[in-house]
Amino acid sequence: MTATVIDGKAFAADLRARIATLAAAFSAQAGRQAGLAVVLVGEDPASQVYVRSKGRSTVEAGMASFEHKLPADTDEATLLALVERLNADPAVDGILVQLPLPRHLDEQKVIATINPDKDVDGFHVTNAGRLAVGQAGFVPCTPLGCLMLLKDRLGDLAGLDAVVIGRSNIVGKPMAQLLLAESCTVTVAHSKTQNLPEVVRRADIVVAAVGRPEMVKGDWIKPGATVIDVGINRVPGAQDGKTRLVGDVAYDEAAAVAGAITPVPGGVGPMTIAVLLRNTLVAAYRNAGIALAPDAI
Numbered sequence: 001m002t003a004t005v006i007d008g009k010a011f012a013a014d015l016r017a018r019i020a021t022l023a024a025a026f027s028a029q030a031g032r033q034a035g036l037a038v039v040l041v042g043e044d045p046a047s048q049v050y051v052r053s054k055g056r057s058t059v060e061a062g063m064a065s066f067e068h069k070l071p072a073d074t075d076e077a078t079l080l081a082l083v084e085r086l087n088a089d090p091a092v093d094g095i096l097v098q099l100p101l102p103r104h105l106d107e108q109k110v111i112a113t114i115n116p117d118k119d120v121d122g123f124h125v126t127n128a129g130r131l132a133v134g135q136a137g138f139v140p141c142t143p144l145g146c147l148m149l150l151k152d153r154l155g156d157l158a159g160l161d162a163v164v165i166g167r168s169n170i171v172g173k174p175m176a177q178l179l180l181a182e183s184c185t186v187t188v189a190h191s192k193t194q195n196l197p198e199v200v201r202r203a204d205i206v207v208a209a210v211g212r213p214e215m216v217k218g219d220w221i222k223p224g225a226t227v228i229d230v231g232i233n234r235v236p237g238a239q240d241g242k243t244r245l246v247g248d249v250a251y252d253e254a255a256a257v258a259g260a261i262t263p264v265p266g267g268v269g270p271m272t273i274a275v276l277l278r279n280t281l282v283a284a285y286r287n288a289g290i291a292l293a294p295d296a297i
């Protein structure tokens with residue numbers, strides 16, 4: 001058996017096209033574009049690439065992009081003051097502070113300062129709480145993108161056994177909450193989990209969000225299972241000095257057993273950015289007081 005490749009890049013492109021149509025309608029109705037502010041502290045090359053790509057996608061979708069680049073030695077008061085200014089700016093519907101922050105800055109404090117109704121990353125405790133109790137709020141982009149791919153592939157998820165590997169606040173935990181809300185039987189595995197291969201072998205749905213290159217092996221996968229690989233790991237490539245991107249799943253092995261699998265790159269990553277645009281547009285409609293059908297995007 002060879003798995004169906006879940007084309008996240010194509011799915012995300014389709015989603016972005018639908019968002020662009022709605023963003024144009026929003027601009028016409030509201031008399032202004034929806035706006036996303038992205039804050040980058042420091043010069044981490046990977047973060048710079050992501051921020052540039054977010055800015056480009058935002059503009060392509062017909063929304064305004066406000067990029068704020070601050071030096072690595074920015075102090076906490078300066079960063080918090082910028083977030084407060086963006087909270088108060090009516091042109092800004094969504095605020096994203098690129099993580100990780102330099103070590104001297106307290107990520108939790110920065111996230112707590114973002115107005116929850118502009119928190120398009122869904123990282124604020126208010127949004128985490130809303131997700132946990134089933135209230136409307138912003139859901140973190142990566143897990144929501146994973147859920148969209150799963151529902152597109154599998155339809156109703158009720159009763160399926162799902163194993164999420166990883167329990168971070170930005171991927172693993174919200175992913176588990178979303179799958180629980182879809183009535184999956186959810187197991188959350190982490191670095192202290194015993195017999196991880198056996199745990200994973202029970203799963204109809206595997207979401208790997210670990211940050212360890214190709215850790216999940218082909219013989220951990222139940223035949224026919226759906227495998228979502230969140231991992232983005234840069235490893236040395238075949239040629240000297242070159243690097244390549246691999247996921248948390250040993251792709252070729254797993255694809256020989258799974259029913260469907262996301263590739264890296266071209267799987268979950270592009271979905272993250274598309275969902276960020278979606279969340280920003282939802283925020284814009286809400287901030288402008290214009291109704292948006294719950295299933296519009």
Ligand SMILES: NC(=O)C1=CN([C@@H]2O[C@H](COP(=O)(O)OP(=O)(O)OC[C@H]3O[C@@H](n4cnc5c(N)ncnc54)[C@H](OP(=O)(O)O)[C@@H]3O)[C@@H](O)[C@H]2O)C=CC1
Nearest residue numbers: 142166167168171190191209210211230231232268269272
């Ligand atoms: N595609 C995308 O858009 C995105 C991709 N990513 C990628 O996803 C991956 C995970 O990111 P993130 O959640 O932020 O990572 P974190 O480092 O915050 O969390 C990693 C999780 O994996 C668990 N873990 C570590 N080692 C093992 C192990 N040997 N066995 C089982 N579990 C283990 C940790 O357990 P414990 O809690 O016990 O330490 C932790 O819960 C990374 O590769 C990251 O680059 C992240 C965000 C977006």
Ligand SMILES: Nc1nc(=O)c2c([nH]1)NC[C@@H]1CN(c3ccc(C(=O)N[C@@H](CCC(=O)O)C(=O)O)cc3)C=[N+]21
Nearest residue numbers: 050096097098099100121232265266267268269270272
């Ligand atoms: N506040 C905040 N919100 C985030 O959502 C956030 C963050 N900080 N910090 C970093 C992580 C990582 N992340 C990715 C987004 C897109 C791709 C993506 O598009 N990846 C492409 C490949 C990109 C490449 O070639 O490097 C792909 O998988 O096909 C990957 C990873 C968002 N993150």
Ligand SMILES: [Mg+2]
Nearest residue numbers: 099100168170
């Ligand atoms: Mg982290």
